[in-house]
Amino acid sequence: MEFQALILISVATLGFISLCSSIINLVKWVYIMFLRPPKNLKRSYGSWAVITGSTDGIGKAIAMELASEGLNLVLVGRDSLKLESTSSEIRRRIGDRVSIRTIVIDFAKVGGEEIEKRIGEEIEGLDVGVLINNAGLAYPFARFFHEVDLNLMESVVGVNIVGATWVTKAVLAGMLKKKKGAIVNIGSGSSGAAVSSYPLYTIYAATKAYIELFSRCISLEYKQHGIDVQCQIPLLVATKMTSIKRTSFFIPSPETYSKASLRAIGYEQISIPYWPHSLQCCLIRALPDVVQDYCLLRYFLGMRKRGLKKQQQEQQQKK
Template identity: 60%
Template sequence: MKLQDFILIALSSVGLISVAKALIKFFRWVWVMFFRPPKNLKEYGSWAVITGSTDGIGKALAFELAMKGINLVLVGRSPSKLEATSNEIREKYGENVGIKMIVTDFVKFSGEEISKTIEEGITGLDVGILINNAGMAYSGSMFFHEVDLDLMESLVKVNMDAATWVTRGVLPCMLKKKRGAIVNIGSGSSMAVSSFPLSTVYAASKAYLAMFSRCISLEYKQHGLDIQCQAPLFVATKMLRGFNTSSVFIPSSEMYSKASIRFIGYEPLCTPYWLHSVQWFMVQRVPDALMDRYMLQFFLKMRERRLKKSKLSNVKQ
């Protein structure tokens, strides 16, 4: 065999292998997103604990779990909002779904107090699922030095400390029966594909959730616990100022929650909504320097719009 023929065959083989790998990845993605059956969540336990359960994704997830006949422990800081959410769920699903409320303020309470409150609140319950959804974001794009000190402290407490201490409060219950699922709702910023300027503390706190989830997933997989961090991109919620209207790439809380439920118990780090996954695929093909430049300009424009609105508001007053 001539050298040229050998090189041609080798190159063709490499090309075929590359194409085959790409096709396998694509068909696996299609399977995961559209055809993989969701896990039977009742096998984890008859109760689910949800933080940040009175608005947005947390509330939508509460309704999804209630529809599946799973009892709910709703965690929040506002008794009136918890009561309102509880009444809405009961009106839709009747008395078939048990509901318990735990009032706690993640900003004001210490970590130990949060953990103790949760542990005492779920005593005697067959808790199989924990969803750490409570979160805070900036009121608008800001440079790091512009972030109010109280807001900065609240972001760290709600986005990082709360999930850590609530998990600490629920873990003993799950370890005792050797089964359970923990879902930490992170953010696309935690995927570390590109930077998130002018949202630094928020992005960094969500990145903590991704690493926290990955580590404890390895620690407790052998004990029957499935732990993951879900990293959605934009979802139309009150927290997402300027993007709180659903569109093709920005699902409503209800749309996202349906996708979220299907992923519980699977990958340690995932992006459940299929169009978010498509967005990530495209972002990963863009050079880092170009993506960083785009993200900086994007958030700078958001900051300019916020400042203009603020000036107009002050003039009217």
């Protein structure tokens, strides 16, 4: 009887501890998502922000938000016309309160050392406090690994890995001198942060997994120097890259996502800033890996089929 009572007490204690832990995690989540004040980025880090992939989607929306916070901008992109259009749009909305510079560079076609040199020269003398590594490239549609041609493979790796790595290296030098700065690398739920696998987008998902681990490691290296490094994990956002036009509860507009993004800067190493995405991740993680893998594979096989059909139709129209 005493042994049975001891077992019951032990089980009840473990249950109580588990319940308390869940309640604490819930309270912490509510505080982070809704109550925690955002940092004053200009005062905390510096007066200039560098944003890559700044002419569309999340990057453009973040640039607009940063400008509204009073930060001067260095917009980095591969298309000079789009950069000029984005700059003009920001000036129309914000006015002359901020300065804007642009850097035209294509990470898919330029080597790492040249990226570092170009960025370093352009930002020399600027009080760069925030870096947003947002530039990203994915497949036009789902495909098997052996179907990815060399040009696409090199472009995805060049933009997602080489670009982010060497831009970070270029910006770090100035941040180390003044012993403060914030680096935000835009990752993806495909990296493993939300799902167990991401079949038929293998190289893209692998590059985002690199970004996540890269962020964790340099965060530990440079936290002692006053530099906050963070990898933000968006799930689906209504952008050209995702080919999604309609927004919903789980699929925000870039503008909605960018507001959540700025609130999270300077805090956790890995952040899912948009709270419905965080909720979505919890629901996905509750599923066994084998169920996730099966559902994702079937879903992406359907996307591949539709993509191939559309590609064939476009080829026929060109003939």
